[in-house]
Amino acid sequence: MTDKSMTKVDTSRRNILKGGAAAAVITLAPGVTLRTVEAAVTGPATNAKRWGMLIDANAPSDVWDIAVEACKAEQGWGKDEAHANPTTDPQWIRKVNVKDPKTGAKASLPVMCQHCANPPCVDVCPTGASMKRADGIVLVDKHICIGCRYCMMACPYSCRSFVHEDVHGQRPHMPRGKGTVEACTLCVHRVDKGQQPACVEAISNMGSDAMIFGDLNDPTSEIARAVSKYVTQRIRSDLGVEPGIHYRGI
Amino acid sequence: MRSTSRILSLTILGFAILAFTIGSSIFAAPAQAGEVPMPSPAKAFKGEQCLEPTDVMRRDHMDFLKHQRDETLREGIRGQKYSLNSCIDCHAVTSPDVAGGQVRTLKPFCAQCHAYAAVSIDCFQCHNGAYQPGIGDQSALPADHQAQAMIAALEKQLAKGADK
Numbered sequence: 001m002t003d004k005s006m007t008k009v010d011t012s013r014r015n016i017l018k019g020g021a022a023a024a025v026i027t028l029a030p031g032v033t034l035r036t037v038e039a040a041v042t043g044p045a046t047n048a049k050r051w052g053m054l055i056d057a058n059a060p061s062d063v064w065d066i067a068v069e070a071c072k073a074e075q076g077w078g079k080d081e082a083h084a085n086p087t088t089d090p091q092w093i094r095k096v097n098v099k100d101p102k103t104g105a106k107a108s109l110p111v112m113c114q115h116c117a118n119p120p121c122v123d124v125c126p127t128g129a130s131m132k133r134a135d136g137i138v139l140v141d142k143h144i145c146i147g148c149r150y151c152m153m154a155c156p157y158s159c160r161s162f163v164h165e166d167v168h169g170q171r172p173h174m175p176r177g178k179g180t181v182e183a184c185t186l187c188v189h190r191v192d193k194g195q196q197p198a199c200v201e202a203i204s205n206m207g208s209d210a211m212i213f214g215d216l217n218d219p220t221s222e223i224a225r226a227v228s229k230y231v232t233q234r235i236r237s238d239l240g241v242e243p244g245i246h247y248r249g250i
Numbered sequence: 251m252r253s254t255s256r257i258l259s260l261t262i263l264g265f266a267i268l269a270f271t272i273g274s275s276i277f278a279a280p281a282q283a284g285e286v287p288m289p290s291p292a293k294a295f296k297g298e299q300c301l302e303p304t305d306v307m308r309r310d311h312m313d314f315l316k317h318q319r320d321e322t323l324r325e326g327i328r329g330q331k332y333s334l335n336s337c338i339d340c341h342a343v344t345s346p347d348v349a350g351g352q353v354r355t356l357k358p359f360c361a362q363c364h365a366y367a368a369v370s371i372d373c374f375q376c377h378n379g380a381y382q383p384g385i386g387d388q389s390a391l392p393a394d395h396q397a398q399a400m401i402a403a404l405e406k407q408l409a410k411g412a413d414k
Contacts, residue, residue: 045326133326141323142376170378172335172385177376192328 042192045135051115051186052136052216052244053200054226059210061108063203064095067211068110070202074187076171083165090161092184093199098250107250110199110211113138113159113184114235114243121151121160130181136244137186147179156236157243159183216244289362292343295354295381300340301331308363312371334377335385342381354381 071093072078081089093112099105119138121130129145132138140151140160152160160183167176173189176182187197195201200213214223232246294300300307302314314332321327334356342354349355356379364371373379 041327041329043325043327044321131324133324135326137326139323143319143323167376169380170376172338172378172382175376175378180376188326192326 045133045137045192047134047136048217049135050117050216050244051191052214052223052227052246053186053197054212054223054232054246054248055109056210056248057107057109058249059208061095061097063206063208063210064108064110066202066206067199068093068095070198071112071184074171074190074198075174075185076169076176077161077182080167080169081165088162088164090163090182092161092182109247109250111157111159111235112199112245113186114157114241114245115184115186117242117244118240120154120156120241124150124154126150133188137188137191138183139185139188140181140183142175142177142180142182145180147181149181151181156239156241286366289366291359291362292341294340295343297340301336334373338379338381339385342379355379356381 075092077090077092093110095108096111097106097108115136115138117136119130119132122132122138124130126148127144127146129141130138130151131141147162149162152158152162160181162181163176163178166178170176174185187195190197196204196213200211203211212223212226214221216224216227218224227246230248232248233250234243234246235250237243302310315334318330318332321330322333338356341359342356343359344351344354345358348358357374360373363369
């Protein structure tokens with residue numbers, strides 16, 4: 001076994017030397033060199049950042065349809081549910097129409113996981129699958145989710161969905177499977193790369209600033225300046241769960 | 251005296267016949283008939299050298315993946331060396347069982363050994379094992395990870411040499 005692996009190692013080393021690849025080279029001994037390679041590892045997420053979103057409910061209501069479609073396309077939900085009905089099919093983000101019964105004023109707003117600072121879903125999870133990252137993004141660790149759905153009952157915003165059916169064609173960054181709970185991830189795979197969530201990007205590509213995403217802890221960020229400038233609200237702020245999603249105009 | 255030796259010799263003969271009868275029924279059947287064939291996983295679609303030497307990958311790939319999945323999901327550490335997507339990038343193979351051999355998927359590659367070793371874990375109930383363009387495009391995976399694998403093997407050899 002040792003002889004074999006030695007042969008293999010020698011061969012690949014020869015190939016690399018033949019290829020004449022250039023990098024920092026450390027000489028260990030005559031004829032034996034080590035090359036140092038810098039890997040672009042990012043993270044870990046820290047609580048220096050607090051990701052949040054500001055949603056302007058005064059925007060024309062059709063932009064929210066675009067946000068929902070962008071989410072579906074990015075995360076791959078909402079296409080496999082052969083037996084779906086509106087009460088059970090997955091909804092990572094949905095458009096909610098509200099009306100003030102006294103004045104008759106109507107508004108539409110998107111509702112998704114509110115990424116609470118004190119998330120009730122995390123409190124009730126019996127396995128630790130429901131979790132909050134240090135930067136405030138609330139996620140489900142589907143590796144250890146047992147599908148008990150306590151978190152769905154605990155969530156004041158009904159923002160979590162249970163996958164009832166076999167799932168096919170998942171996106172590479174977003175594994176989804178029957179028997180687990182899922183919700184908006186704030187497009188964590190994009191955020192970690194320095195990009196905006198898919199819904200925000202889709203809306204801003206239309207030239208609308210109805211959704212602003214950013215770091216609430218950074219006073220120079222667009223969202224922090226907007227939140228300090230306008231009066232914003234968080235849904236059910238009386239509960240004290242401190243959502244990261246702020247709204248204007250509701 | 252004579253009768254004793256005759257009894258003894260007959261007994262021995264009897265045992266010999268018995269042993270032969272039993273032996274032929276038990277041992278004559280070739281043991282290989284019920285043996286499960288050794289798995290022979292398909293060669294990687296691309297590349298000659300995995301992230302670690304083959305013997306290390308065979309023994310420790312599950313630890314690499316599990317360790318890193320927790321760090322990625324729970325701590326947000328991205329772009330480390332091992333990932334299921336980089337497995338897919340190289341090891342996804344076509345199989346007549348999957349979409350008529352039209353797509354490259356990782357499942358047949360994993361299933362070879364997992365069936366042999368009776369490993370029941372199935373990553374592919376949730377993870378899509380199919381190759382998609384750009385799947386291995388991880389900012390963190392160094393372009394010369396093959397060289398790194400070589401270095402790891404080399405260091406191992408050097409450490410072995412130092413022990414002696």
